[in-house]
Amino acid sequence: KTRVFRISEENFDVILDKAAAIIRRGGIVAFPTETVYGLGADGLDPEAVRKIFEAKERPPGNPLSLLVHSREDLGKVAKNIPEKAFRLMDAFWPGPLTIVLEKNDIVPGITSGNLPSIGLRMPDHRIPLELIKRAGTPLAAPSANLSGKPSPSLAAHVLADLTGRIDAVIDGGGAAIGLESTVVDMTVEPPVVLRPGAVGIDELERVIGKVRPAYGETEARNGGAMPEKKAGQKYSHYAPDAQVVLVEGEMKKVSKKIDALLENYRREGKKVGLLLSDETAGFFASERLSAYECFLLGSHEEPEEAARRLFEGLRVLDMKSLDVILADGSFSPSGLGTALLNRLREAASVRHAV
Numbered sequence: 001k002t003r004v005f006r007i008s009e010e011n012f013d014v015i016l017d018k019a020a021a022i023i024r025r026g027g028i029v030a031f032p033t034e035t036v037y038g039l040g041a042d043g044l045d046p047e048a049v050r051k052i053f054e055a056k057e058r059p060p061g062n063p064l065s066l067l068v069h070s071r072e073d074l075g076k077v078a079k080n081i082p083e084k085a086f087r088l089m090d091a092f093w094p095g096p097l098t099i100v101l102e103k104n105d106i107v108p109g110i111t112s113g114n115l116p117s118i119g120l121r122m123p124d125h126r127i128p129l130e131l132i133k134r135a136g137t138p139l140a141a142p143s144a145n146l147s148g149k150p151s152p153s154l155a156a157h158v159l160a161d162l163t164g165r166i167d168a169v170i171d172g173g174g175a176a177i178g179l180e181s182t183v184v185d186m187t188v189e190p191p192v193v194l195r196p197g198a199v200g201i202d203e204l205e206r207v208i209g210k211v212r213p214a215y216g217e218t219e220a221r222n223g224g225a226m227p228e229k230k231a232g233q234k235y236s237h238y239a240p241d242a243q244v245v246l247v248e249g250e251m252k253k254v255s256k257k258i259d260a261l262l263e264n265y266r267r268e269g270k271k272v273g274l275l276l277s278d279e280t281a282g283f284f285a286s287e288r289l290s291a292y293e294c295f296l297l298g299s300h301e302e303p304e305e306a307a308r309r310l311f312e313g314l315r316v317l318d319m320k321s322l323d324v325i326l327a328d329g330s331f332s333p334s335g336l337g338t339a340l341l342n343r344l345r346e347a348a349s350v351r352h353a354v
């Protein structure tokens with residue numbers, strides 16, 4: 001029931017036409033973007049959008065964002081666009097930045113979760129850009145995973161979650177970034193960053209001045225209470241079946257804490273998997289690690305690689321019937337490290353700061 005289109009230079013046109021035809025008749029198609037795979041439908045057709053919620057088992061009310069192909073689509077779906085929002089588009093579009101703006105009535109309530117605003121993004125990827133153009137409509141496109149699962153960075157992840165539930169998936173290889181876009185709400189002043197991503201706070205501030213992060217980073221570090229969740233943030237993400245336990249802090253301390261936790265879990269007879277940086281893995285003797293399912297995210301020096309591998313790591317470990325996934329939070333919170341730590345915290349049900 002779910003068609004798999006393996007795209008290449010030779011069949012690009014044919015496949016894009018087929019996919020656009022599915023969208024035009026109200027169907028749903030998954031495709032790669034530079035962030036993660038998206039599940040797209042005509043964002044202005046409530047019936048098509050309803051199919052997205054159904055396929056993903058997404059809670060109604062959790063707003064979808066729209067992918068657009070040009071600035072021309074913009075005035076159709078959004079209004080009262082502040083000048084700062086245009087500066088962000090100049091600086092970061094096409095790219096991994098979702099900009100929340102006041103919506104026009106043409107955008108159905110089901111798409112925006114009945115909010116008066118809508119998230120918009122122009123992806124930096126030929127496949128969705130061409131698909132939007134050929135379908136002739138902005139695409140409602142959440143990440144193409146079952147609600148509560150990690151976002152898909154490969155077509156295989158989409159198929160694992162959504163086979164039989166969607167009309168087609170375009171397999172265009174791995175997502176270059178591997179984490180979802182930065183989301184910035186431009187309907188408030190100062191603008192609020194709802195989700196960190198590849199476009200960092202410092203980069204946003206260089207273009208539009210002060211912004212306010214609303215994802216509780218410092219609170220999490222101090223083990224304090226999280227700030228109240230805003231619209232669009234109140235749904236939990238990235239919850240694998242195993243309990244995810246995150247240890248944050250400097251590498252040596254994290255390694256020692258993981259060492260102690262492993263000993264406790266051994267006594268409790270729990271089956272444990274490890275999600276580690278190369279540096280933390282290097283702290284342990286390799287015989288010690290060989291007793292566990294272990295997924296390496298790469299070096300602290302390469303947060304881009306760790307970001308790209310994170311969701312795959314969570315998925316791989318989650319297939320091993322583990323009781324616990326013990327995750328290494330010793331990455332430094334700069335560049336993509338900030339987004340990486342944010343996703344690890346979202347996935348974790350227990351967090352230790354050492």
Ligand code: TXA
Binds near residue numbers: 065
């Ligand atoms: O990188 C991405 O953004 C990917 C690719 C496929 O484009 N898409 C994605 O979509 O991650 P989704 O639906 O999984 O995440 C969109 C986020 C959600 O956290 C949603 O709550 C928030 O954006 N959002 C969307 N519209 C909003 C609005 N009007 N106000 C506040 N938050 C909004």
Ligand code: MG
Binds near residue numbers: 142143
């Ligand atoms: Mg998502």
